[in-house]
């Protein structure tokens with residue numbers, strides 16, 4: 115019996131001393147495993163006299179269950195301690211800044227940003243977006259827009275022509291987005307309210323001209339569209355785009371073959387500081403051309419000028435982007451310099467909306 119007591123004391127001490135679950139398992143195998151100390155003792159019961167067995171049987175069973183219980187209790191303690199330990203080493207500092215996602219590393223080009231801003235503004239005014247091909251025919255780029263054959267205005271466009279086809283026709287890179295006016299009028303019945311953002315091409319290159327550049331054309335056709343409507347649309351657009359409450363505009367007479375009357379628009383600005391400010395100051399800056407659609411253009415597009423009338427305008431997107439975001443050299447737009455885009459580009463998830471802010 116003293117044997118059994120001594121064994122119990124020894125095993126319980128080992129259980130208490132087990133520092134982790136692996137050590138505890140070793141103690142369990144050493145006591146209760148096939149060749150464990152308790153199991154070995156159990157095996158001796160068969161060789162005992164009946165009286166001896168009556169004493170030793172319950173004593174060994176008592177020992178076995180005491181050890182089993184002690185192991186289970188110790189296991190619980192060790193499990194909890196292991197969890198505590200993990201929690202201590204795996205803490206998360208929720209005050210650390212969020213790691214930037216790969217999408218955050220990219221930047222939206224200012225041209226894409228400004229096109230998104232412009233389309234947000236005109237969509238809000240009820241305009242649809244239209245598009246047309248970059249490679250045009252002479253008819254859509256010039257003739258249908260009332261440029262007579264041999265008219266000097268054709269030369270002013272510094273057109274890139276393709277080689278002549280066999281029948282003698284020459285395709286060209288469109289010099290403006292105006293041909294899409296014609297394509298739209300041919301395919302849609304008035305009322306028409308569209309804006310046309312797109313690439314345009316002219317053989318010209320310096321700090322403010324690039325052979326490929328971008329324009330935004332606008333066209334409104336219905337039975338009553340007039341110059342007052344035109345002025346209102348452009349004024350609302352300029353205020354929204356430049357994000358100012360007030361903006362004076364100046365309309366000067368001009369000439370475009372496809373409009374009559376034709377106007378050029380200057381906006382009020384302040385050029386006294388290093389940066390141009392809009393909506394204040396005593397300076398003017400030209401930003402777009404516009405006018406009432408010429409009756410010949412309506413006629414050539416299949417509309418009766420005695421029934422329909424409308425207005426149109428064309429803005430240089432690159433130019434207003436440069437003005438709004440203070441970018442001095444247009445050529446940098448197309449240099450694909452990662453440092454430039456990192457500086458002037460826009461965060462990809464900041465999509466311009468009128469309610470969320472265009473450029474914030």
Ligand code: DAH
Pocket residue numbers: 289290291292331332370372373402403404405425426427428429
């Ligand atoms: N297409 C003209 C250009 O590229 C710009 C323009 C002026 C467009 C007046 C228009 C307009 O629609 O009415 O110089």
